[in-house]
Amino acid sequence: MQIRQMKLLPEVGSVKPATVFPVLALGLWALQVIGLGIATIPGAKAQSPIIIQFSHVVTADTSKGKAALKFKELAEARTEGKVRVEVYPNSELYKDKEELEALRLGAVQMLAPALSKLGGDFEVFDLPFLFKDHAAFRSVVNGPIGQNMLQKLESRGMKGLGYWDNGFKVFTSNRPLQSVRDFKGLKIRVQASKVLVDQMQKLGAEPVVSPLIDVYKSLKDGRLDGEENTPINIDSQRLHEVQNNLTISNHGYLAYAVVVNKEFWERLPSDIRIALEGALRDATAYENELAEADNKKALEHMRKAGNLNVLALSPQEIKQWRDVLSPVYQDSRAWIDPALVTSVLAATSPP
Numbered sequence: 414m415q416i417r418q419m420k421l422l423p424e425v426g427s428v429k430p431a432t433v434f435p436v437l438a439l440g441l442w443a444l445q446v447i448g449l450g451i452a453t454i455p456g457a458k459a460q461s462p463i464i465i466q467f468s469h470v471v472t473a474d475t476s477k478g479k480a481a482l483k484f485k486e487l488a489e490a491r492t493e494g495k496v497r498v499e500v501y502p503n504s505e506l507y508k509d510k511e512e513l514e515a516l517r518l519g520a521v522q523m524l525a526p527a528l529s530k531l532g533g534d535f536e537v538f539d540l541p542f543l544f545k546d547h548a549a550f551r552s553v554v555n556g557p558i559g560q561n562m563l564q565k566l567e568s569r570g571m572k573g574l575g576y577w578d579n580g581f582k583v584f585t586s587n588r589p590l591q592s593v594r595d596f597k598g599l600k601i602r603v604q605a606s607k608v609l610v611d612q613m614q615k616l617g618a619e620p621v622v623s624p625l626i627d628v629y630k631s632l633k634d635g636r637l638d639g640e641e642n643t644p645i646n647i648d649s650q651r652l653h654e655v656q657n658n659l660t661i662s663n664h665g666y667l668a669y670a671v672v673v674n675k676e677f678w679e680r681l682p683s684d685i686r687i688a689l690e691g692a693l694r695d696a697t698a699y700e701n702e703l704a705e706a707d708n709k710k711a712l713e714h715m716r717k718a719g720n721l722n723v724l725a726l727s728p729q730e731i732k733q734w735r736d737v738l739s740p741v742y743q744d745s746r747a748w749i750d751p752a753l754v755t756s757v758l759a760a761t762s763p764p
């Protein structure tokens with residue numbers, strides 16, 4: 414990962430590390446917390462509010478960004494100021510992979526990463542053409558499969574509090590992507606997920622894993638030819654301004670898990686934790702209400718901007734895409750629990 418100079422780490426109790434490289438900053442921060450036994454430990458300072466730093470990589474006006482702010486509003490009101498939530502959007506603090514490391518070390522307390530970025534079994538949600546609609550996704554994650562997966566995060570030092578929706582992904586590119594043959598040789602950005610890398614290889618493209626915040630510049634400079642994402646993310650990162658074509662392929666799904674540092678969470682006084690769980694439940698309902706409509710609005714907004722050739726796929730073309738991508742299911746059984754793939758397929762009826 415490229416290491417760049419970052420802004421100040423946020424205030425953590427009384428500790429404010431100097432401007433340093435992120436990895437070094439995380440290391441120093443961890444040493445301070447372990448060595449001095451300070452201040453993010455809830456209740457360590459009777460009078461000061463408990464700080465929850467919530468870092469994410471999309472803009473504040475996306476569904477996820479708005480829900481993070483809703484959580485802040487509800488959490489602060491319901492704990493009567495005993496908790497302060499600091500939301501850092503659009504990779505202000507950490508880029509995609511760094512934020513998970515920051516959570517692990519306790520340098521931030523809360524994230525809502527895309528499921529793809531959690532890796533392992535969570536990549537099951539990246540399988541192509543898996544869900545027919547938002548409801549199909551929700552019924553899997555809100556049922557025993559999704560809840561069991563959240564529980565398994567505990568062995569990785571995280572506590573999964575719930576799922577937030579986003580929606581179906583589309584492709585943008587410089588060359589129109591209509592037939593699967595159109596992908597040949599193109600450099601396409603994907604999130605760090607083996608399923609997504611495999612998917613691009615099946616299409617004959619060259620997958621490039623890159624943090625979201627760098628995609629605009631890479632497309633502009635020609636280091637990338639295209640990318641896949643939801644209309645919300647494409648519009649809010651202004652990627653359509655540096656691309657000529659958008660294919661409404663709906664070939665995959667993007668959604669989030671809301672996770673907290675487990676140790677931090679378990680050390681919260683129980684009344685505070687209960688209030689925060691309630692705030693999160695309501696912020697989750699709010700987010701899930703917004704996502705589908707926000708994606709429609711984002712697509713319309715990009716259409717109206719006028720510089721994009723918006724392509725739809727015919728039923729024959731969709732079949733061709735599905736046929737080319739279907740071997741990813743078999744491949745993924747090498748790194749995703751095969752029983753999980755089978756049970757997700759049984760719990761949903763793929764389109």
Ligand code: LMR
Nearest residue numbers: 470471527604625642646
């Ligand atoms: C991406 O990296 O494209 C997404 O995970 C961003 C996000 O958080 O929606």
